[in-house]
Amino acid sequence: MSHTATRRPGARGLESSASRFRERALARRRRPWLRGLAALVVLALVAGTGWLVGWTGALGVHDVEVVGVSGAEAAAVRELVDVPTGTPLVRVDTAAVETDVRTRVTVAEVSVRRSWPRTLVVDVVPRVPAIVVKNPQGRLEVVDATGVSFGSVDKAPTGVPVVTATGSRAMTPEALQAALALLRDLPSDLSDDVRSVTVSSADLVTFTLRGKTVVWGGEDESALKIRVLRALLTTKAKTVDVSAPDTPVTR
Incomplete structure (x- = not known):
């Protein structure tokens, strides 16, 4: 077993x-x-x-870079950036910096951004001259397309028309807007040749164009006025009145 x-x-x-x-x-x-x-x-x-x-200041502001303008204008913008050197980038109030820079009348738009590791970048869009307004004292004021006066000059910049109010009166806001509306409505091939504008009122704007005096009137019927004006510019008339475009007058 x-x-x-x-x-x-x-x-x-x-x-x-x-x-x-x-x-x-x-x-x-x-x-x-x-x-x-x-x-x-x-x-x-x-x-x-x-x-x-x-x-800490390891990632703090050490440089302020201004983009969009140069020279004295960039230096003036930089002076408005009230951010102490070494302030941590992440703690910079960019909206407050933008508000400060907008106090400069020559600045149309501004945006502020952080550029790591240690730079604050200020992007500026400067105002662009649309017209030069001659006041009763003879001073020339530069005005942008929105109607903001942002400086005085001794001579109008090249290609920028001079706008004058008739008589000894200062330019009223309504007259100023009428002049700006004229240049806004005219196509560039015409507006580029406008050298001087006279405003008697918001409804009576006159300008010189290619050696002719053009009586424009007010802002109404601008498209029709442009078509009539183009046809009459080919004539030998010295004065072209399109203020009533259905019944234009030449002299």
């Missing part, structure tokens, strides 16, 4: 299993601590980065 021997784990096998069990148990107990430590490290890094960016 044969007997089958029953194998039992040896001492070394039991010791090895117990060791692995203890290691797994220790690993399970260490995991929460490791996760907590990792979270603390991440928080420390975030806090350190926030402190570096927001509360």
Whole structure:
């Protein structure tokens, strides 16, 4: 009669299993601590980065770059940027800087942006002369297309028409808008040749064009006036009156 021997784990096998069990148990107990430590490290890094960016001069304003204008105008704009050197870029109130720069009358539009690591960029759109208004004292004021006067000149810039109010009266806002509307409505091939404009009232605007005096009238029916004017510019008349375009007059 044969007997089958029953194998039992040896001492070394039991010791090895117990060791692995203890290691797994220790690993399970260490995991929460490791996760907590990792979270603390991440928080420390975030806090350190926030402190570096927001509360030190490492990423602070060291340069102010003005784009869109140059020379004395750029220097004048830069003077309006009231941001102390070293102020963290992230803490600069760009809207407040834009408000300060807009106080300069020669500036039409402005936007301020951060250029990392240490530059504040001011993008400026300058006002462009549309007309030069001659006041009763003879002074020439430069005015943009929106009607804003932004400087005085001794001589009108090349290609910019001079607008004069009749008599000794100053230019009224209505008369000024009538002159601007005229130049806005005229196509560029005509407006580029306008050299002087006289405004008696908002309804009576006269200008010189290619050696002719053109009586324009007011802002109404501008499209029809332009068509009639083009036809009459080919005549030998010295004065062309299109203020009533259905019944134009030449002299």
